[in-house]
Amino acid sequence: MAASALLAMTLLSGCGAAAGHVADPGGSPSGPALPAGSSSHSIEVDGVSRTFIVYRPASLPAEASLVVMLHGGFGRASQAEKSYGWDAEADRDHFVVAYPDGLNHAWNTGGGCCGTPGRTDADDTGFITAMVSVIERQVPVDAGHVYATGISNGGIMAYTLACRTTIFAAIGPDSATELGSCPAPDPLSVIHIHGTADRNIPYQGGEGDGVAHIDGPSVPSLNARWRGIDHCAAPAVRTAGAVTTSTASCPSGRSVELITIAGAGHQWPGSASKPLIQRLLGTDPPSTALNATQVIWQFFAAHPR
Numbered sequence: 454m455a456a457s458a459l460l461a462m463t464l465l466s467g468c469g470a471a472a473g474h475v476a477d478p479g480g481s482p483s484g485p486a487l488p489a490g491s492s493s494h495s496i497e498v499d500g501v502s503r504t505f506i507v508y509r510p511a512s513l514p515a516e517a518s519l520v521v522m523l524h525g526g527f528g529r530a531s532q533a534e535k536s537y538g539w540d541a542e543a544d545r546d547h548f549v550v551a552y553p554d555g556l557n558h559a560w561n562t563g564g565g566c567c568g569t570p571g572r573t574d575a576d577d578t579g580f581i582t583a584m585v586s587v588i589e590r591q592v593p594v595d596a597g598h599v600y601a602t603g604i605s606n607g608g609i610m611a612y613t614l615a616c617r618t619t620i621f622a623a624i625g626p627d628s629a630t631e632l633g634s635c636p637a638p639d640p641l642s643v644i645h646i647h648g649t650a651d652r653n654i655p656y657q658g659g660e661g662d663g664v665a666h667i668d669g670p671s672v673p674s675l676n677a678r679w680r681g682i683d684h685c686a687a688p689a690v691r692t693a694g695a696v697t698t699s700t701a702s703c704p705s706g707r708s709v710e711l712i713t714i715a716g717a718g719h720q721w722p723g724s725a726s727k728p729l730i731q732r733l734l735g736t737d738p739p740s741t742a743l744n745a746t747q748v749i750w751q752f753f754a755a756h757p758r
Contacts, residue, residue, distance in 0.1 A: 487591045498580045505553040505584050506530045510544045516595035518548035523603030523610045527734050530554045537721050538746040560610040563633015567606045567665050578617045597758040602749050604721050622758035625749035628719045630654050630669030640683045642756035644710040646745050647672045648717025663735045676711040683707050695742045714742050
């Protein structure tokens with residue numbers, strides 16, 4: 454852990470909102486290897502100590518994918534690791550998962566959101582970019598297979614990363630929206646999952662319930678905006694039960710997909726119902742219409758940069 458922190462401070466002090474990778478061109482690790490299983494780490498970004506958890510399965514390919522899983526407001530890295538099933542998915546398909554901690558359990562996504570990071574303009578983009586670079590030096594990550602997903606405030610942060618960096622091949626926000634400025638993002642693949650009964654981040658846009666009172670665009674209009682960014686063809690739409698999927702094919706193998714779950718609230722579909730945590734985080738019982746972790750990972754695996 455100390456070696457990880459020293460490496461990060463040496464290479465990344467004052468990194469700010471970095472736009473790209475600084476990994477070795479060959480992709481080979483150059484720092485102390487990450488152990489199998491979960492390990493906790495800290496790095497310093499702009500004079501602030503930031504923490505994260507990394508899960509490395511027992512076996513990895515020569516060049517592995519990396520998924521950054523961003524907790525929601527009031528959440529934390531350890532809670533996200535326990536709640537959404539990404540470790541088990543990583544064991545099955547042999548990729549690495551990173552769980553960063555937001556300051557005071559929130560992320561600075563712009564647009565006044567959220568919590569202490571939003572009020573203090575915390576450099577969360579710089580932190581997450583630095584974290585990815587540190588992990589790339591400790592495990593054989595393929596720089597073309599780096600992805601970001603998250604729920605609620607974490608899903609909004611995934612859009613922020615898409616707007617402000619160039620290191621991600623695809624993002625997978627759930628129960629989220631986009632806030633803040635995003636004037637000229639690079640194209641990347643997007644899969645967005647949302648319930649029509651979400652009161653915290655309403656599907657049709659406008660101000661939501663909850664502490665943050667997030668006020669964003671409608672989910673369909675946000676999806677259409679990213680189809681425009683990616684220069685996609687018209688989407689194909691199919692409905693199976695409560696799930697409607699809109700899939701647009703885009704140049705260079707990219708895709709923009711929206712999965713709408715009728716009647717679902719502010720939740721991570723397919724996760725275990727945990728009433729106490731749901732009350733604390735302001736989320737609803739998870740939909741059983743699909744497994745969001747499996748669906749998002751399958752999308753990621755099919756859409757490298």
